[in-house]
Amino acid sequence: xxxxxxxxxxxxxxxxxxxxxxxxxxxxxxxxxxxxxxxxxxxxxxxxxxxxxxxxxxxxxxxxxxxxxxxxxxxxxxx
Amino acid sequence: xxxxxxxxxxxxxxxxxxxxxxxxxxxxxxxxxxxxxxxxxxxxxxxxxxxxxxxxxxxxxxxxxxxxxxxxxxxxxxxxxxxxxxxxxxxxxxxxxxxxxxxxxxxxxxxxxxxxxxxxxxxxxxxxxxxxxxxxxxxxxxxxxxxxxxxxxxxxxxxxxxxxxxxxxxxxxxxxxxxxxxxxxxxxxxxxxxxxxxxxxxxxxxxxxxxxxxxxxxxxxxxxx
Numbered sequence: 001x002x003x004x005x006x007x008x009x010x011x012x013x014x015x016x017x018x019x020x021x022x023x024x025x026x027x028x029x030x031x032x033x034x035x036x037x038x039x040x041x042x043x044x045x046x047x048x049x050x051x052x053x054x055x056x057x058x059x060x061x062x063x064x065x066x067x068x069x070x071x072x073x074x075x076x077x078x079x
Numbered sequence: 080x081x082x083x084x085x086x087x088x089x090x091x092x093x094x095x096x097x098x099x100x101x102x103x104x105x106x107x108x109x110x111x112x113x114x115x116x117x118x119x120x121x122x123x124x125x126x127x128x129x130x131x132x133x134x135x136x137x138x139x140x141x142x143x144x145x146x147x148x149x150x151x152x153x154x155x156x157x158x159x160x161x162x163x164x165x166x167x168x169x170x171x172x173x174x175x176x177x178x179x180x181x182x183x184x185x186x187x188x189x190x191x192x193x194x195x196x197x198x199x200x201x202x203x204x205x206x207x208x209x210x211x212x213x214x215x216x217x218x219x220x221x222x223x224x225x226x227x228x229x230x231x232x233x234x235x236x237x238x239x240x241x242x243x244x245x246x247x248x249x250x251x252x253x254x255x256x257x258x259x260x261x262x263x264x265x266x267x268x269x270x271x272x273x274x275x276x277x278x279x280x281x282x283x284x285x286x287x288x289x290x291x292x293x294x295x296x297x298x299x300x301x302x303x304x
Contacts, residue, residue: 002176002208006093013095019087027084031093038207038237069241071093071211077084 006039007047010073011056019076026059028077034068097212100180104187104215111192114301115200116294117214119238120222121231122204125248127156128281129222129290130199134163136291137197142298147186147200149178156201166190177208180215196298206235217301218243225249229262232270239270244277246290251280 010029014020029048033039041063048056055078064074092098108115118126130146137144146167148157157169168186170178183200190198200216202209210219221242223231226249232239239245245267253260260278267274277293279286 010093036237036240038210073089073091073093075088077086
């Protein structure tokens with residue numbers, strides 16, 4: 001359930017900053033995930049796909065990893 | 080690569096919203112010079128028992144403590160804290176596996192920050208999820224009991240990486256278990272070599288005074304900063 005909270009936080013950040021304006025489908029989210037962040041990429045992807053927000057139904061996550069505790073959204077590819 | 084799609088650069092912290100509220104919580108704590116500890120552990124490692132032993136010592140030194148209890152269900156831990164005659168506030172998360180800054184912000188409406196020296200936030204028992212969410216605390220303290228095995232720091236590195244101190248609890252059981260406390264310390268320090276380690280037993284009180292002294296020192300440092 002941790003990843004679901006993270007997905008909701010990311011959604012809130014994207015909405016608040018107007019990144020999803022006029023976006024119908026988010027295809028890819030590119031993230032940097034620290035090895036000490038406790039995040040599992042597959043669970044996070046599953047959480048996005050099951051948020052109940054149709055824009056993320058088929059989203060794929062592309063992740064880079066580093067030796068920190070960061071969770072950073074680098075870019076999204078969307079329609 | 081995807082020429083027909085929009086590529087939108089973001090470059091932002093995924094937990095930005097939580098961070099903003101955590102900063103606001105922290106500024107309230109700083110304003111009132113309250114030392115704040117976020118206690119992490121797996122369920123049953125003894126977070127509440129440690130508080131039951133530490134808080135009376137703090138009270139004897141006229142240090143005013145308060146506890147925010149985070150649990151998925153029930154206020155059983157809060158009732159134990161209430162028996163110590165210190166203020167407490169219960170957050171029942173109803174399934175959520177961690178506390179976040181918003182929950183703490185809301186709970187602060189019920190706490191008299193003007194009359195407080197130290198706030199313990201007992202997070203939901205879980206060594207994974209609570210590590211991601213900054214609450215505005217001064218530091219995280221991870222509790223690990225002897226019964227959990229010496230491999231836990233390696234299996235759940237985030238909790239140990241992000242904590243300032245590790246409290247090894249239930250050391251009275253070393254006599255009857257095969258647990259290797261040196262291995263626990265070695266594994267934890269391999270994740271975070273700055274980790275300050277305390278060994279305690281809430282059964283025999285061993286190490287409890289030393290841990291209480293450490294918190295007392297932190298309160299005084301905060302007061303005079």
